[in-house]
Amino acid sequence: MSKIVVALGGNALGKSPEEQLELVKHTATSLIGLVVEGHKIVVSHGNGPQVGAINLGMNFAAEHDQTAAFPFPECGAMSQGYIGYHLQQSLQNELHQRWMNKDVVSLVTQVEVDPTDPAFQNPTKPVGSFYSKEDAQRIEHEKGYVFKEDAGRGYRQVVPSPLPKSIIELNSISELFENDNLVIAGGGGGVPVVKTDGCLKGVPAVIDKDRSSALLASDLDADQLIILTTVDDVYINYGQTDQKVLRDLSIQEAQNYIDEGQFAAGSMLPKIEACMGFVNAGDNRSALITSLDHLDEALAGKVGTLITKTGALVK
Numbered sequence: 001m002s003k004i005v006v007a008l009g010g011n012a013l014g015k016s017p018e019e020q021l022e023l024v025k026h027t028a029t030s031l032i033g034l035v036v037e038g039h040k041i042v043v044s045h046g047n048g049p050q051v052g053a054i055n056l057g058m059n060f061a062a063e064h065d066q067t068a069a070f071p072f073p074e075c076g077a078m079s080q081g082y083i084g085y086h087l088q089q090s091l092q093n094e095l096h097q098r099w100m101n102k103d104v105v106s107l108v109t110q111v112e113v114d115p116t117d118p119a120f121q122n123p124t125k126p127v128g129s130f131y132s133k134e135d136a137q138r139i140e141h142e143k144g145y146v147f148k149e150d151a152g153r154g155y156r157q158v159v160p161s162p163l164p165k166s167i168i169e170l171n172s173i174s175e176l177f178e179n180d181n182l183v184i185a186g187g188g189g190g191v192p193v194v195k196t197d198g199c200l201k202g203v204p205a206v207i208d209k210d211r212s213s214a215l216l217a218s219d220l221d222a223d224q225l226i227i228l229t230t231v232d233d234v235y236i237n238y239g240q241t242d243q244k245v246l247r248d249l250s251i252q253e254a255q256n257y258i259d260e261g262q263f264a265a266g267s268m269l270p271k272i273e274a275c276m277g278f279v280n281a282g283d284n285r286s287a288l289i290t291s292l293d294h295l296d297e298a299l300a301g302k303v304g305t306l307i308t309k310t311g312a313l314v315k
């Protein structure tokens, strides 16, 4: 039996509620497969496209319908509810199909960040849809948002992405997990909060869910962190004619490729760094990066990139 934290990428969750539900149904089959094999899992997920869409919709309503303005942390909490609901339902349906009985619960999760984190002065986390350069410049001018190019895929609004310090609801997550419940937690990296004199307050930012998931995996002393995204594997020379799949990666090899600039900031780089941090902080830990569609094949070693301390398979 292994303890596994599985993180689903926000960009990998499709472009509409219908697409998202279809995609998570497929992944739920693989996740329940892990449960059937006797593993204990916690599920987390990203929210970049979703929190951007919610924020855009709420801003539009405020401008056109005179509804109250809706702060960004509240949009983050809404994204946790929306994505958690789809995951919860898909996992419950999959359990039902297999005549299994287990409680599935999504936990609204707050994650503490440092109010002096330099990330607040340098927004890097892409949210919402992709725009052309011209449209991005127009919206920047009209609304004062910041846009950046996202890994060759177009321009997206970026917001601050401070590092996660601690998971506020960790004890509840841990208790549910240890008691064999299926928990969805740390969605969207957690709603970022700062603590002043012990009191929590939401801040407008999006924490990288790969980094929060790695923190959660370490806190739960998990054996494996699985990051499910849009690509089956991690590559070097990604997107070029000579791109090459990385199947097994040691911490040192990963660092060398980071130094060469092989992983794009804001997309693959945080995943690799999160995996390295998690693997390095314990013994016999591994981290797997693959697509939402191919978890079964990746667990069988056919696709995916497995990161371990030495690059050797963990048995």
Ligand SMILES: Nc1ncnc2c1ncn2[C@@H]1O[C@H](COP(=O)(O)OP(=O)(O)O)[C@@H](O)[C@H]1O
Binding pocket: 008, 009, 010, 011, 012, 046, 048, 151, 228, 229, 230, 231, 233, 234, 235, 236, 237, 238, 262, 263, 264, 266, 267, 268, 269
């Ligand atoms: N070296 C690389 N290998 C594979 N994918 C890469 C690499 N560098 C950048 N990427 C990009 O990273 C993306 C995955 O990151 P992202 O979209 O932020 O993930 P998610 O939202 O699913 O967590 C891929 O779709 C790909 O475009």
Ligand SMILES: NC(=O)OP(=O)(O)O
Binding pocket: 008, 009, 010, 011, 045, 046, 047, 048, 049, 188, 189, 206, 207, 208, 209, 210
């Ligand atoms: N919060 C977060 O990291 O979202 P994505 O997975 O969509 O980037």
